[in-house]
Amino acid sequence: MNKQRIAVLGAGPMGLAVAYQLARDGYHPTVFEADDRIGGMTAAFDFSGLSIERYYHFHCISDHAFLMMLDELALADKMHWVETKMGYWYQGRLQPWGNPVALLKFKGLSLAAKFRYGLHAFLCTKRNDWKPLDHVEASGWIKRWVGAEAYEVLWRRLFDYKFYDYTDNLSAAWIWSRIRRIGRSRYSLFREKLGYLEGGSETLLQAMRADIEAHGGEIRLKSAISKVVIEEGQVRGVEVAGHIEMFDKVISTIPLPYVPRLMPDLPADILDSFRLINNIAVVCVIVKLRKALTGNFWLNTNDPEMDIPGLVEYSNLRPLDQHIVYVPFYMPGEHPKFAESDQVFLDKVRSYLKKINPELSDEDFIELRSSRYRYAQPICDPGYLDKLPPVALPVKGLWVADTSYYYPEDRGISESIGFGRKMAKDAMV
Template identity: 45%
Template sequence: MSNVIVIGAGPMGLAAAHRAATEGHEVHIIEADDRPGGMAAHFDFGGLSIERFYHFVCKSDTATFALMDELGIGDKMRWTPTSMAYYMKGKIHPWGDPLSLLSFPHLSLISKLRTGLQMFLTTKRKNFASIESLTARQWLEQGSGKAVYDTLWKRLMELKFYGLSDDISASWIATRVKRVGSSRRSIFQEELGYIDGGTQTLVDALVGAFVKKGGNLHLSTLAERVETVDQRVTGVTAGGRFFAADAVISTIPTPLVSNLVPDLPPEWQEKYDAIRNIGVVCVLLKLKRSVTPNFWLNIVDPDIEIPGLIEFSNLRPVGDTIVYVPYYMPAMQPKWKWTNKQFVEQAFGYIQHINPTIENDDLVDTTVGRLRYAQPVCEPNFRNKLPPIQTPIVGLQIADTCYYYPEDRGVAESIRYGQMMALSVPESLKVATPISG
């Protein structure tokens, strides 16, 4: 058995550490934050324990269900009938089922039939290898038509990826369509899930099981450098002290890897540095009344600079109306420097524009979260751009959420990849050349 250090206590890091401890290794988690959970961590929002950044569960998230069963919290899974809509030209239009599609007023009948067929077939495909070389725009225009892309997708993609919207992989967007589109009670009813008590329930169970197996969790401890001798891991310097290790699993964002592991060959550092990321400023609002009946409201309006609203309380009942308002943008955008107050005022103004019955005194509480590296930019053939998980340094594995490609960020993929890296520790200690992830 080996001494293993996991850098990062998000879902992937926790899953890796728990599995490594289960395999009998001595494991230390190093986390810069003051709490475990990463993007899935909760905070106290005026007496309500809620995720910093919204999460939902789909029926294909088998890795989540298996881990919850293993931890004895399988009975905490809950399912809710949910809905999606578009806000366009001053009105909210239902979306996501055949009747909504046919009644949608801003597409021709041919466009409706083409988009319905493309989305349906996407949910049935086993893989997307045949469209891997296409951009999302090319794939959507080929299948549904240019009018559909311009009406439903163009504005959303521009607000999510700014000038990079035409670089996004078709496989990435198709996989998102499949994941959500397959999570249904019937062809007429979407059904998404949540964990009773929120993702903190899973985080707490993972941490508790990890510690019970002898694991060590070091919070508020910044990983400064992965130490090596002769291209082999010796440990990690973090929080001003040295942690000896035979193996290291890094789950931090890839843009931070070059500084963390300066002993990587230059060509490897260049590969990590070349992976592009979009940041997010996420405004969280607590309101006295609901904005819409929908969980997800896509927004296509030239005067509204957000791609949508996530009314989380329409998924997980929490007693109040909870709305997440995400602003995606590269951190070099001037708007990134806005104050929290500016973001809150604009977001609440958008909500009042969409639902004029919302009054100023309906706003109960607000907070703003920021992540500099929130959304990987996955272009066509993105998998070929990623370095292998096993690095040229013996004992060192590196991955973050971009490795889930073509899947998007999600707890289930975090669990799957974390467990996979933990089980690969013995192999990582033997190899002298990279193994594929």
């Protein structure tokens, strides 16, 4: 066992992946997590007898780092692949979506607009080099490809109801990666295949935790770090519960906006870089129903009475005893809507679901819950990665990253695992 003492901040998938790799490589990581459970945005909660994630997750056939870890933890047989469907709620009508036939039959678009939209989506799945898109603004890029008509019907509300004031300054590379990931989840032009893990993400999280501890690592819950102690250009330790613990190295995976508060002794230019990062917040309502809402996993929405870009009917992917729907409300954390009460969002969701499926009655709503996450996703503007400090900061023994650092990929469990394991390897060179 290597005697270096290493602190890992955050027990989300990236932090657990860092600790997993360190422990397997013979080091002794100590993971500090402010929450009372591991998982971060993948953490589960007790939904009146159903253990389920607070925020929805799914897996694609391209999630190589995730699938590799399942093999290592002997969990591959817990993974199941399902043919899923998409729908589009537009002009008060539920329409099929997500394949060429659905696009051709879609009511509300001209044939030319459909062709341009389909061509753009197809070419995005074939592109591998994102660098030419890195400094390109996304909404203008999409409009040039699909035209004003298709942008207005199929894209504008997605941008407006997720990014609000940031809509006109997003990276085209970042948006392209999202189109490509879903496009490549298909095993034919007409069929989409997504995956779920038996027991949800909790199955993987607990297996990672057990493996970390079996290899000598430690995970401390309800242990918020108040400061990373830096002296004479190197890490000395962390302050937790009013006292300082000495560590040789610190690897932080907490959201970057927290870094200036926890590491105030970093160089001023680096602190400024972290302070300039903007994030989307989310209020996610999860609903337990007696009957299905639709037959779709994804449902995009374009409705003037709904301030959401879509919803996920999770039980159409993972079989459950009740029907489960996630309805995420994304917005900048400083937006006034984020300060509204949970009841406001719960009431909205009831009305939205009853509009989409008029057969739903009040009695069909078994339960609704709301969760909030202030730093759910970085807002990636053109050239985003160039503006971030290096992962290995100019402080001996200190590494800092979160989901921002695998730009242009969208946040995801697999990406976090892959990046976390690589960061652990790089930190111990």
